[in-house]
Amino acid sequence: MNAxxxxxxxxxxxxxxLDVDLDLPGRGVIALFGHSGSGKTALLRCIAGLERxxxxxxxxxxxxxxxxxQRVYLPTYQRPLGYVFQEASLFPHLNVRRNLEYGMKRVPASERRASLEQAISLLGIGNLxxxxxxTLSGGERQRVAIAHALAxxxxxxxxxxxLAALDQARKQxxxxxxxxxxxxxxxPILYVSHAADEVARLADHIVVMEAGKVLANGPLSDTLSRLDLPLRLGEDTGVVIDATVGLREAQWHLQRADFVGGSVWVRDSGAAIGASVRIRILARDVSVALNRLDHTSILNQLEGKVTAIAEDDHAGQVLVRVQVGAAVLLARITRRSAADLVPGRPVWVQVKSVALMR
Structure with missing residues (x-):
């Protein structure tokens, strides 16, 4: 990683x-993920200079x-950063444009890398x-707050x-x-969240935190597929795979998402052939068989190899890690069903549901 x-x-x-020592990449969305009280916001505030x-x-x-x-400490106002809080912080007596212009005043014209119009276009707030x-909805206020941070x-x-203060409709x-x-x-965008679905949809890199310490720090897909993390995601346990739209079946309203070593059918999102997409497969939606099954309603069957088996939250279940080409899938199955599985054994996985994230 080029930190x-x-x-x-x-x-x-x-x-x-809080006790952290982190190297993070210079581009993309880096999720700070963990349960409430894990130290995510404390870390963010230290980076911003709001906590020393x-x-x-x-x-x-x-x-x-x-x-x-070396007695070096830049106060918050001298740090070239933007900060978006849970609740949009805007001047109520200024309209949207004047709120944005106020934010730009702290940056000398010679140091501005993005124009106000770029921020307005990027967040789709030209009509506001x-x-x-x-007079704005919660989602509109947050879009203005993000544009303010970019300004x-x-x-x-x-x-x-x-997104924590928004209802589901405003989140979407x-x-x-x-x-x-x-x-x-x-x-780089440091994105604090305890919502696994947001992280799966947005993040490239993830820092998993618990009790003020870092449990894991790495690329999203690699980290989500690890079985050695003490942090359990329960029903949200699963993997994220970057894929490409390879085929569309208009008759069935399906499209095929291809990745190195396999492919899965998903609901047609309208994405163009060749478009990059991200898919999420939850462990609860994956089953394991020793042979390919015929006469099944499940479209997605993939050949792979068991690489690890780990305890799950319930004593009657285990998590099975299966390598499928360059990708990894997790399956949550009963301990009894896993009795004949050992690392290295070839298997077929059936994927009952695939979520197309973007």
């Missing part, structure tokens, strides 16, 4: 201790923002510019559970804009 962010913090207060960790160190793109051993914040031409974008409204940020911004 662009190095963060080392120790912070203790009110019975909680003693003996801390932070470097972004080769520039040191904090090094207590004359409105006051109180300062940040080298780093911090997002602290930006804003997710496509977050995906567009993922594709078009050439900066």
């Amino acid at each position: 662009a962010i190095h963060a080392q913090f120790k912070l203790a207060y009110s019975g909680f201790t 960790a003693n003996n801390g160190f932070l470097a972004v793109n080769g520039r040191v923002w904090q090094d207590d051993s 510019l004359t409105q006051l914040p109180d 300062v031409s940040p080298q780093l974008l911090l997002m602290d559970e930006p 409204e804003i997710l496509p804009y977050l995906e567009q940020l993922h594709g078009e911004l050439n900066i």
